[in-house]
Amino acid sequence: MTRTQNPIQTSLSTAQNHAFDGLDLGGVCFISDLHLSENLPSTCAQFTHFCQTIAPQFDTLIILGDLFAYWLGDDTTDQNPTALLVIDTLQALRSQGVQIGFVAGNRDFLVHQTFCERAGMVLLPDPCIVQIQQQRVLLTHGDLLCTDDARYQRYRRLVHKPWAQKIFLSTPRSWRSRLANRLRRQSKLRWDALNPTQRAQLSQLQDVNPATAQCWFSDYQTGLMIHGHTHLPSTHLTHATKRMVLPDWDCEQPAATRWGYIAWHVHDAQPELTCALSVAL
Numbered sequence: 109m110t111r112t113q114n115p116i117q118t119s120l121s122t123a124q125n126h127a128f129d130g131l132d133l134g135g136v137c138f139i140s141d142l143h144l145s146e147n148l149p150s151t152c153a154q155f156t157h158f159c160q161t162i163a164p165q166f167d168t169l170i171i172l173g174d175l176f177a178y179w180l181g182d183d184t185t186d187q188n189p190t191a192l193l194v195i196d197t198l199q200a201l202r203s204q205g206v207q208i209g210f211v212a213g214n215r216d217f218l219v220h221q222t223f224c225e226r227a228g229m230v231l232l233p234d235p236c237i238v239q240i241q242q243q244r245v246l247l248t249h250g251d252l253l254c255t256d257d258a259r260y261q262r263y264r265r266l267v268h269k270p271w272a273q274k275i276f277l278s279t280p281r282s283w284r285s286r287l288a289n290r291l292r293r294q295s296k297l298r299w300d301a302l303n304p305t306q307r308a309q310l311s312q313l314q315d316v317n318p319a320t321a322q323c324w325f326s327d328y329q330t331g332l333m334i335h336g337h338t339h340l341p342s343t344h345l346t347h348a349t350k351r352m353v354l355p356d357w358d359c360e361q362p363a364a365t366r367w368g369y370i371a372w373h374v375h376d377a378q379p380e381l382t383c384a385l386s387v388a389l
């Protein structure tokens with residue numbers, strides 16, 4: 109479990125060459141893994157509430173992927189009520205002067221420039237380096253760090269190839285939708301068939317490889333990393349590095365509600381992780 113290679117060979121220059129490079133982001137708020145869809149109305153409502161109450165307290169909102177439960181292409185936006193809600197919500201935030209950055213996740217990696225422009229978001233590469241309060245901060249969705257899961261990393265490399273995306277996006281929308289439903293059903297069936305030991309093993313396989321994370325800190329010359337994806341909110345410290353993990357959001361059942369964010373106010377030396385277990389916050 110000590111494989112350390114960077115599976116996608118992203119370079120320092122790719123991570124730095126983006127629209128937020130060299131920009132003073134001011135106070136920044138991070139969220140990820142909301143998995144918004146028409147099946148999660150309370151989570152969608154909480155996102156809207158968050159964008160009306162908490163996000164306007166910051167100069168910048170950065171969404172670190174998996175904003176949507178699935179994304180079948182920017183050309184499906186007008187048939188997707190959740191996508192239209194997100195556009196309205198984020199444009200309202202934008203009109204208050206908040207700039208919005210977006211790093212795609214494993215579920216919404218097909219969110220491209222066209223949708224980002226409609227939603228008022230700046231599309232950022234994964235990983236990317238931004239400057240906050242004079243510190244270099246490495247941002248990523250997080251799935252690239254899960255290098256123990258070699259099968260997933262192979263799949264990821266394939267679906268990120270421009271030619272593979274071009275072929276998928278050239279198919280009819282109805283076909284894409286059926287394929288996505290089938291894949292989701294199969295993945296649920298596979299999970300349901302596992303016993304508790306197998307589930308624990310799979311969860312461990314799908315977590316961040318700490319040695320890979322340490323490699324990234326040295327490759328990207330930073331001591332602070334923020335990501336989501338694992339749904340295991342935490343702050344992982346070593347003597348020289350700090351890796352902060354965002355919580356996922358699910359507000360559908362009052363007894364099992366969870367959501368949260370990382371806040372970095374101007375003049376604060378460090379960001380702060382907030383995990384909430386009710387929508388009242």
Ligand SMILES: [Mn+2]
Binds near residue numbers: 249336337
């Ligand atoms: Mn994810």
